[in-house]
Amino acid sequence: MLNALAYLHPQLGPERLRALAPSLTVAGAHAWLPHGRGLSHRSESERKRWLAHERPLTQDTCTTQTFSNSLATEGAGPLNASVTRDRVDDLEAAVSALVTKASLPACAVYLFDEPWLLGHAIGEHVSANLGAHYILLDDAWAWRVVPGTHGWAPHRGWYDRLDSRAPELLNVWVALTDASVDRSCIHVVPLNQDAQYTNTERHHFDVPTALEDIPHVALAASAGDVLVWSANVLHWGGPCDLQALGPRVSVSFTLARGSSPCDGVAPALAPPCPFEQRLDSFARQIVTYGIGQPDVSDAVILWAKARVMLNQFTKNMQHTQ
Ligand SMILES: O=C(O)CCC(=O)C(=O)O
Numbered sequence: 001m002l003n004a005l006a007y008l009h010p011q012l013g014p015e016r017l018r019a020l021a022p023s024l025t026v027a028g029a030h031a032w033l034p035h036g037r038g039l040s041h042r043s044e045s046e047r048k049r050w051l052a053h054e055r056p057l058t059q060d061t062c063t064t065q066t067f068s069n070s071l072a073t074e075g076a077g078p079l080n081a082s083v084t085r086d087r088v089d090d091l092e093a094a095v096s097a098l099v100t101k102a103s104l105p106a107c108a109v110y111l112f113d114e115p116w117l118l119g120h121a122i123g124e125h126v127s128a129n130l131g132a133h134y135i136l137l138d139d140a141w142a143w144r145v146v147p148g149t150h151g152w153a154p155h156r157g158w159y160d161r162l163d164s165r166a167p168e169l170l171n172v173w174v175a176l177t178d179a180s181v182d183r184s185c186i187h188v189v190p191l192n193q194d195a196q197y198t199n200t201e202r203h204h205f206d207v208p209t210a211l212e213d214i215p216h217v218a219l220a221a222s223a224g225d226v227l228v229w230s231a232n233v234l235h236w237g238g239p240c241d242l243q244a245l246g247p248r249v250s251v252s253f254t255l256a257r258g259s260s261p262c263d264g265v266a267p268a269l270a271p272p273c274p275f276e277q278r279l280d281s282f283a284r285q286i287v288t289y290g291i292g293q294p295d296v297s298d299a300v301i302l303w304a305k306a307r308v309m310l311n312q313f314t315k316n317m318q319h320t321q
Pocket residue numbers: 143150151152157171172173235236237238250252
């Protein structure tokens with residue numbers, strides 16, 4: 001039944017996705033595996049060998065100290081590593097093909113393994129730098145902000161106080177194109193300038209109605225840059241001017257420290273993983289974030305809601321049997 005539902009949306013079959021982004025991997029079907037078979041049934045050593053091919057990050061000039069200091073004081077900053085040029089180009093091309101050739105949401109890029117491999121690699125890098133173990137959550141989104149539109153409105157990813165040296169919840173945002181001030185870069189209110197946060201009596205924060213007078217910083221980024229912020233930092237995606245060089249494309253991840261609270265969000269599936277499970281995860285992201293997004297059609301929302309509901313129904317049936 002679920003198989004049938006997967007393909008009710010004509011653009012969501014693995015062959016169609018492979019045709020749209022031939023340089024990426026669907027369902028763990030890495031090029032060196034015959035007949036495009038997944039790896040989920042293979043041994044751990046084979047899996048590790050496959051993952052070892054994947055080095056999507058390069059170390060940057062910004063030091064560990066700079067990264068951890070800006071996180072501790074401002075709650076946000078660039079990671080001291082960036083994404084390799086090839087991987088940035090492949091992911092950006094995939095997002096653009098999904099949106100422009102198949103009318104799918106940018107977030108469909110998470111049907112491929114590579115974004116998750118990148119998320120896991122960033123999680124390991126952040127863990128090593130902050131001296132705390134972070135896990136990647138099943139919580140992700142992708143943007144293609146076209147000129148004349150803007151990124152997400154101001155919000156916090158978490159509304160309670162977090163540990164500033166090693167926040168329990170981190171947002172990770174990866175630029176797949178340049179994201180300059182005129183091309184929808186991220187804006188943040190640094191925690192040390194956020195009146196709500198500097199009031200140490202206060203433990204729950206909100207989003208002020210008037211932002212004009214609030215000090216904020218534009219975090220202009222180049223393609224491949226990785227920004228990390230404590231989830232309770234007030235942030236938003238700026239406007240992409242009509243004169244900008246092109247759309248701003250980016251992907252995001254969420255990392256949770258150890259077993260910290262994360263609103264019931266499960267850990268991300270380790271790649272490679274079966275395509276059906278990727279579809280489930282994609283449907284969950286659409287249900288969580290997709291409504292009202294310009295690149296998410298009503299057909300995709302309907303499909304995602306049906307898939308999530310059917311999964312829930314199947315789970316309930318299994319519990320009652
Ligand atoms: O890219 C954007 O416009 C918003 C990003 C964001 O709000 C987030 O990653 O939480």
